[in-house]
Amino acid sequence: MTVTLAHRRVAARLLDALLAKGAQPVDADVLQPAETLLDLYGESIRHRAYVTDDPVKGEQMLRPDFTVPVVQMHMADGAVPARYAYAGEVFRKQLAGTERPNEFLQVGYEVFDGSDPAAADAEVFSVMQDLLAPLELRATVGDIGILRAAISGLETTERRKAALARHIWRPRRFRTLLDRFGGRASQPENRKILVAALSERSAEALIEAAGPVQGVRDADEIAARLDALREDVNTAPVPAAQVEVLEDILRLRETAPNALERLRDLAVDLPSLVPALDGMAARLEALSSCGVDVAALEFDGTYGRSSLEYYDGFVFGFYALRRPHLAPVASGGRYDALTKVLGQGRAIPAVGGIIRAGLLADLEGAL
């Protein structure tokens, strides 16, 4: 059995503990419409979630997590503030050769409360920590909001900033773009040739000479991108000092208070960081007043970049000290932007986390 009775007992215990703290119990269908998840996560979700076909409802997915259905439910008819708890199986494809399970129990806690984001972040983190208390775990925290703040403050075009922000979750592509925008890598050769051609002929003439316009993407769209390419080729590089700040953030691995200190230094060169850093300082204070030993927290500047791309602020994970190769025993973060995408115009600040109950049960069993 992938999910054992021992796993279920631990999940039930965790859920009870969350309900005792006043969370509302919620549930979600196992079958979720694939379209929503594909639009959010892109094609990669097909390779992580099980897709099945229904002749009436179209493509369905075995729920890969609860966050999306819980957010949808809340956006449809939830009152603010709200605290939800749930427990149930989620389903993920795993790579050949890994020992990670294809179905496992998640127990989750989601907080929709915009009154004090720092306090809400700290609440979710400390609730998770309390539930995991007897185990020896290492906690890592990060903040995607700091990366976003850094990008927004770069002295460059909005287009370049948007391109970087879009690829925060794809580190290799992010690196390629940063090297190009920072002037370390030259513009692709074909672009220079194209822009040179544009100085002699109009976009319309170039398109017409190349071949018939076919399909949904029309000539105006092609011309608009040619404009963008011309602008980009003629854009000055992002100042080297600012590129270095971005790289320093990505390299940062320190205890949380030291990381904040270091980031404050970096903000001298990139003042757009200041509001995000004030947020981080408030969060550390709030964590402290929840009884979390912040001096022992590890801050990792890249944390959360390789997970599914909906966390856009605080992120955290708890790892077994003796078995660091395992998936995190618990993880979570802030996902304000997701509520906006799913809320059809409305948005609610939200933060949440999950515990892998089966992993916790196995670790407890090994104690």
Next chain:
Amino acid sequence: MSLKLGVPSKGRLMEKTFDWFGARGVHLKRSGSDREYAAEVAGLQGVSLVLLSAGEIPRDLATGRIHLGVTGTDLVQEKIADWRSRIVRVDEMGFGNADLVLAVPKSWVDVETLDDLDAVAAQFRRVHGFRLRIATKYHNLVHAHLRAYGVADYQLVDSQGATEGTIANRTAEAIADITSTGETLRANHLKVLAGVPVLRSQATLFASRTADWGKIERAALQALGSVMGRDMTEGVLHD
């Protein structure tokens, strides 16, 4: 029991496979009438020839229903997850060459590379409210390729045939398909993206690691190897 060699059951791929083996001293032939999918290997004990659709050969290799099989690298890599643990590449056969490529309309003068395709995907989604569609039947290979490069905001739509027509039919914006000469692409006013193709494929002789390699099959593999003048057991038989 015997060593089962799976060979494509029709067309040029079958003929060239027969030629390839023939040039190496192994004579394959169809038995009975031309319509029957029965065949034999002349003069070799313990080897039987099975004629199969080229598309079925990867799965039969992976599950061990055949011991050796001839098919394209593209089909093996697309259809069999974790193929390296179940299938061994014995020899590339030098024919059936084809590349799996990404192609877009020639009129997209702003697109030459994957880098451009990614930027256009972002633009397309902003303008049209849905993800740029790439028509293909090679979902796994194309996804792995685009993922490695960090392309986002696209979707793969299934196309099992006449893929190059999907753009004009407005059911896709780009395609990923197998091409050997590029002729069909040109005829449809499409161009291949620059850079390495998604996959370079050719007809390849594969061996199954999961098949039942008993005494007879082992002896047959060694016999086959000695006729062909090469060791075929490497990576297949392990004692």
